[in-house]
Amino acid sequence: MDLTIAGVLTLDGLTNGAIYALLGIATVLIFTVTRILFIPQGEFVAFGALTLALFQTGQVPGTVWLLLVASAAAFLLDLRMLLRTPAAPGRARAVLRLALGQLVLPALIAAVCVWAAPRDLPILLQGLLTLLIVTPLGPLTYRLAYQSIAEASVLVLLIVSVGVHFVLLGLALFFFGAEGFRNPPFVDARYALGPLNLSGQVIAIFVVFVLLMALLKLFFGRTLYGKALRATAVNRLGARLLAISADAAGKLAFAMAAFIGALSGLLIGSTTTIFYDSGFLIGLKGFIAAVGGGLASYPATAVGALLLGVAESFGSFWASSLKEAIVFTLILPVLLWRSLYTPHHEEH
Amino acid sequence: MTLRKLLVPALVALLFQSTAQAEITIGVSLPLTGPASGLGIPCNNGLALWPKSIGGETLRVIVLDDASDPTVGVKNARRFVSEDKVDLIVGSAATPVALAMSDVAAQARTVQLAASPIVTAPGKDEWSFRLAQSNAVMAIPVVAHMKKHGVKTVGFLGYSDTYGESWLNDFTKEAKAAGIKVIGAERFARTDTSVTAQALKLTSANPDAILIAASGSGAAMPHKAVIDRGYRGKIYQTHSAASRDLMRVGGKDVEGAFVVSGPATVADQLPDGNPSKKFGVDYIARYEKIHGAGSRNQFAAHMYDAALLLEKAVPAALKKARPGTPEFRAALKEALENGGVTPVSQGIIHYTPQDHWGFTKETGLIMKVVNGDWKVEQ
Numbered sequence: 001m002d003l004t005i006a007g008v009l010t011l012d013g014l015t016n017g018a019i020y021a022l023l024g025i026a027t028v029l030i031f032t033v034t035r036i037l038f039i040p041q042g043e044f045v046a047f048g049a050l051t052l053a054l055f056q057t058g059q060v061p062g063t064v065w066l067l068l069v070a071s072a073a074a075f076l077l078d079l080r081m082l083l084r085t086p087a088a089p090g091r092a093r094a095v096l097r098l099a100l101g102q103l104v105l106p107a108l109i110a111a112v113c114v115w116a117a118p119r120d121l122p123i124l125l126q127g128l129l130t131l132l133i134v135t136p137l138g139p140l141t142y143r144l145a146y147q148s149i150a151e152a153s154v155l156v157l158l159i160v161s162v163g164v165h166f167v168l169l170g171l172a173l174f175f176f177g178a179e180g181f182r183n184p185p186f187v188d189a190r191y192a193l194g195p196l197n198l199s200g201q202v203i204a205i206f207v208v209f210v211l212l213m214a215l216l217k218l219f220f221g222r223t224l225y226g227k228a229l230r231a232t233a234v235n236r237l238g239a240r241l242l243a244i245s246a247d248a249a250g251k252l253a254f255a256m257a258a259f260i261g262a263l264s265g266l267l268i269g270s271t272t273t274i275f276y277d278s279g280f281l282i283g284l285k286g287f288i289a290a291v292g293g294g295l296a297s298y299p300a301t302a303v304g305a306l307l308l309g310v311a312e313s314f315g316s317f318w319a320s321s322l323k324e325a326i327v328f329t330l331i332l333p334v335l336l337w338r339s340l341y342t343p344h345h346e347e348h
Numbered sequence: 349m350t351l352r353k354l355l356v357p358a359l360v361a362l363l364f365q366s367t368a369q370a371e372i373t374i375g376v377s378l379p380l381t382g383p384a385s386g387l388g389i390p391c392n393n394g395l396a397l398w399p400k401s402i403g404g405e406t407l408r409v410i411v412l413d414d415a416s417d418p419t420v421g422v423k424n425a426r427r428f429v430s431e432d433k434v435d436l437i438v439g440s441a442a443t444p445v446a447l448a449m450s451d452v453a454a455q456a457r458t459v460q461l462a463a464s465p466i467v468t469a470p471g472k473d474e475w476s477f478r479l480a481q482s483n484a485v486m487a488i489p490v491v492a493h494m495k496k497h498g499v500k501t502v503g504f505l506g507y508s509d510t511y512g513e514s515w516l517n518d519f520t521k522e523a524k525a526a527g528i529k530v531i532g533a534e535r536f537a538r539t540d541t542s543v544t545a546q547a548l549k550l551t552s553a554n555p556d557a558i559l560i561a562a563s564g565s566g567a568a569m570p571h572k573a574v575i576d577r578g579y580r581g582k583i584y585q586t587h588s589a590a591s592r593d594l595m596r597v598g599g600k601d602v603e604g605a606f607v608v609s610g611p612a613t614v615a616d617q618l619p620d621g622n623p624s625k626k627f628g629v630d631y632i633a634r635y636e637k638i639h640g641a642g643s644r645n646q647f648a649a650h651m652y653d654a655a656l657l658l659e660k661a662v663p664a665a666l667k668k669a670r671p672g673t674p675e676f677r678a679a680l681k682e683a684l685e686n687g688g689v690t691p692v693s694q695g696i697i698h699y700t701p702q703d704h705w706g707f708t709k710e711t712g713l714i715m716k717v718v719n720g721d722w723k724v725e726q
Contacts, residue, residue, distance in 0.1 A: 019541070170381065179386050180566060272541040314545070320534045
């Protein structure tokens with residue numbers, strides 16, 4: 001082990017760690033706002049990477065049809081809810097708005113995708129389309145799987161999460177097949193940094209990481225929506241008394257999580273081969289980082305994820321057959337420390 | 349209701365039942381979902397090449413998904429033997445699943461044709477036959493090729509599961525006999541997003557060649573990682589990587605790689621004297637007619653070979669007993685064991701009562717990736 005090797009390992013670890021950090025942050029975001037431990041966070045990574053991969057081969061990705069079917073289902077559910085309320089002056093307009101948002105908009109996205117798929121557009125545009133498809137899947141997941149049981153206990157929500165994970169996994173296999181894909185990089189450039197070989201994609205990962213952290217900070221600190229999310233995270237009932245809709249907050253959190261997941265997928269899609277089931281383990285490592293941050297702190301999650309990435313990288317170098325054990329054992333001292341030094345609350 | 353009105357449907361039902369018993373029932377369990385679905389799905393596609401009947405008896409094929417999970421595989425196998433009363437079990441394509449199923453096959457005294465190289469405890473494979481080449485048989489051409497090209501030291505980079513370990517064991521044994529030294533062994537998991545660290549450690553030892561034991565498109569990532577570290581030596585891949593997904597995902601980085609394989613996928617390049625050529629060419633033509641050009645793969649070929657074996661064994665077994673009986677199942681096993689040398693698309697199978705592995709030493713060949721296509725190394 002010399003400095004060069006240590007440098008390469010650290011860079012590799014930080015690159016992976018940055019992705020884990022993004023997913024960990026999404027996990028924390030969803031948990032604080034909705035109390036859902038969202039196991040399938042990693043699935044959005046696979047959806048993002050593989051949707052882009054199918055665009056690259058000129059096919060219409062199956063996620064487009066998923067988007068259409070899921071939004072139609074959500075539309076019917078919401079319509080039923082609306083029609084059950086007594087007729088009020090604004091109802092017709094509400095139905096119209098619903099139809100516009102959950103039927104017309106997804107249909108438009110789908111139409112654009114079907115048009116664009118065989119046209120071999122620049123990869124950046126295809127990436128943008130991928131984000132347009134995958135991001136709405138987040139709120140739709142919330143609408144279809146969680147909204148009606150939003151008040152249930154954390155355990156029930158967790159069990160539903162496991163179910164959602166398997167549903168999404170099955171859909172991914174159906175849409176993308178069993179074999180993996182690797183995408184071309186967005187930025188095809190290489191820079192020599194001393195002995196290190198820095199690729200454009202790795203730089204893109206770090207830039208997005210820093211940018212997203214800054215944006216989240218601004219969002220939660222300065223905007224009304226961000227403050228509403230924080231209020232819901234602190235006290236759901238209190239937030240509702242202040243006219244913050246818990247459902248809207250949940251959907252917003254899921255939309256952000258799906259966006260972050262899909263973006264992570266686009267970023268790592270060119271550095272590794274992504275299979276339909278690759279997301280789970282990546283998401284799990286993000287989840288571990290989130291647990292390290294007590295499922296509450298964004299900075300602690302980010303730092304934990306970066307450390308996790310570096311530990312994984314050095315672990316694979318020294319004892320590749322024990323790597324997974326090393327990575328997952330790291331959580332034990334953190335949990336011990338937290339259980340000793342964090343005050344306990346009575347859980348709701 | 350008169351007695352006659354009752355009797356007629358009962359008789360009709362009996363009639364149909366007796367014809368139903370005359371058919372040969374085959375239970376197929378494959379990993380159509382889960383981590384091994386990359387092997388199970390092509391196997392399932394290969395079932396389309398099976399004949400409708402063998403020896404004048406129609407085939408009734410029941411396909412179940414074992415989700416790459418040994419527990420589900422055992423459940424499927426139990427269903428096959430207790431409810432469907434199958435004459436034969438085929439599968440699974442996932443090694444751990446097929447291994448677990450072999451116990452059920454032995455208990456129920458039903459022949460199992462496993463589409464994976466299962467290593468059973470000694471004497472436990474009495475009812476299990478393999479359709480896939482053992483890693484030990486495939487290591488022979490790899491080592492021979494290395495020796496011919498002056499390779500003295502080899503680094504190993506493989507899955508941290510039974511596939512990787514079994515390759516490491518069999519290869520090390522074979523290499524040692526040829527005077528080739530394995531100077532480093534690194535593992536990774538299929539779901540890993542990076543193997544940079546392992547590639548770094550391996551390439552810094554600078555072996556003459558690196559052997560990668562991984563499957564399908566999963567074999568491309570370690571390959572790229574090794575190339576990214578500036579490695580210029582020879583890179584070998586195992587027969588699980590012998591599919592076009594390696595080139596699709598690996599791109600120009602896998603150019604020049606040596607991949608060991610059964611003859612089926614490159615049958616059109618084989619010399620006419622090769623006993624597998626006829627079957628391989630037929631397999632490719634029929635399979636690609638259904639699934640498109642370039643869709644050939646060795647897992648579907650295993651299913652094609654299963655049909656070849658049955659076409660030889662079933663008529664022999666039918667002479668002794670009727671399908672659906674324990675006697676027929678025993679006769680089928682005997683017929684497979686005494687079938688002698690059977691060329692199939694994946695090589696030459698020779699089962700004996702002592703050897704249920706089948707494939708002879710001449711089975712494997714080395715292919716090189718040239719311009720995104722396979723080229724057989726002579």
